[in-house]
Amino acid sequence: MKIYDGKYILVGLVIFIALASFPIWYSHGKAAPAPDPKLDTPVIKQMVNKQCVLPKQEMITGHMRLLNDWRTQVVRDGKRMYVASDGKTYEMSLQNECMKCHANKSQFCDQCHNYAGLEQGVDPYCWNCHIAPKENK
Amino acid sequence: METSRRTFLKLGGLCTLGLGSFRVLDAFAKAEQPKYTANVQALTAKRWAMAIDMKKCWETGAPGCKECILACHVTHNVPDIGTRKEEIKWIWEEKYENVFPGQESGMEPEAIREKPFFVLCNHCKNAPCTRVCPTQATFKRADGITMMDFHRCIGCRYCMAGCPYGARSFNFRDPRNYIKTELNPTFPTRDRGVVEKCNFCEERLGDGKVPACVEACKCKALSFGDLEDPQSDVRKALASQFSIRRKPELGTEPGVYYII
Numbered sequence: 121m122k123i124y125d126g127k128y129i130l131v132g133l134v135i136f137i138a139l140a141s142f143p144i145w146y147s148h149g150k151a152a153p154a155p156d157p158k159l160d161t162p163v164i165k166q167m168v169n170k171q172c173v174l175p176k177q178e179m180i181t182g183h184m185r186l187l188n189d190w191r192t193q194v195v196r197d198g199k200r201m202y203v204a205s206d207g208k209t210y211e212m213s214l215q216n217e218c219m220k221c222h223a224n225k226s227q228f229c230d231q232c233h234n235y236a237g238l239e240q241g242v243d244p245y246c247w248n249c250h251i252a253p254k255e256n257k
Numbered sequence: 258m259e260t261s262r263r264t265f266l267k268l269g270g271l272c273t274l275g276l277g278s279f280r281v282l283d284a285f286a287k288a289e290q291p292k293y294t295a296n297v298q299a300l301t302a303k304r305w306a307m308a309i310d311m312k313k314c315w316e317t318g319a320p321g322c323k324e325c326i327l328a329c330h331v332t333h334n335v336p337d338i339g340t341r342k343e344e345i346k347w348i349w350e351e352k353y354e355n356v357f358p359g360q361e362s363g364m365e366p367e368a369i370r371e372k373p374f375f376v377l378c379n380h381c382k383n384a385p386c387t388r389v390c391p392t393q394a395t396f397k398r399a400d401g402i403t404m405m406d407f408h409r410c411i412g413c414r415y416c417m418a419g420c421p422y423g424a425r426s427f428n429f430r431d432p433r434n435y436i437k438t439e440l441n442p443t444f445p446t447r448d449r450g451v452v453e454k455c456n457f458c459e460e461r462l463g464d465g466k467v468p469a470c471v472e473a474c475k476c477k478a479l480s481f482g483d484l485e486d487p488q489s490d491v492r493k494a495l496a497s498q499f500s501i502r503r504k505p506e507l508g509t510e511p512g513v514y515y516i517i
Contacts, residue, residue, distance in 0.1 A: 196404075198295065198400075201293065202293055211296075215442070215444075245448070249448050251440065251445060253442070
């Protein structure tokens, strides 16, 4: 079998395949490190019973819904306190309550949000308005 | 299959019962909902209102005193953009002719015409801004406060067109870089593209504190309280002196009264 201009076609094909598969072989074996949110702030270290508002698993999957419900309650209904299932009362405030314990935004919030491609300026935009605590970096 | 009228009615009754039981189940499910409550220290009222005694402010206050404005800006991280067009205003100074247009006689004492009046959101009973807001980002609370939900604001500025008092400001740019006062870490800043205004310090009321401007005023020219409670500070101030409101002809029923 004879391919007209076979030389050129084959060379072109090789270049095309190399370029098209560039993202695959370039990032091969370089998986982004899994997010590692840190819970080692001074406040959390001092807690005897290290318990958040909800059980850990529920917080991981549902913190965004919780925060949205809190927003509704505080801003629209004027209710500022949340009574957890263990009877403990929390002020429903991202800035004044959540960040009291989780004072390490870059080591906590950002860990997963960046991993999931939600870099600053894209989503979630909580911190465009809410003020994150100062961290010692 | 043959159905008698009697069995049909029986089945119908059973079905209705079955459907009704969903409501009962709902009621049980609700008992396990999380509990949200107000802070026990929170100040409450049927309708929050303010009386501004300008006479007291001019006569007993230091000349050029702006403690109320400063306290507000510190409390709410209000930026100072520096241009009039993009100015962010919560409580600010205005001249008589601009505060009470249509109410001037032209023969007012020099002092009244020249002295500054303090103006802020009137927290109107019939607030035009809440009627025009397409997302209900601004709304009336049960206690009379015209509230902003910055999360919901899409920056359409209908409310700014609707407000007859110019009490609303738009963030044309990210205000973070323009906050000249020390940042209050307990209150958020705003984002580019949202409208903001005075919130009658609802976050302070929720903590049991009176508004920052009222607290900051050294000559006690600002009285704040429940308009429906005859014993409140605001009612006492209004009961003893003649007061006027801004643009009463519009029927917005402002909650801010001026004693001149």
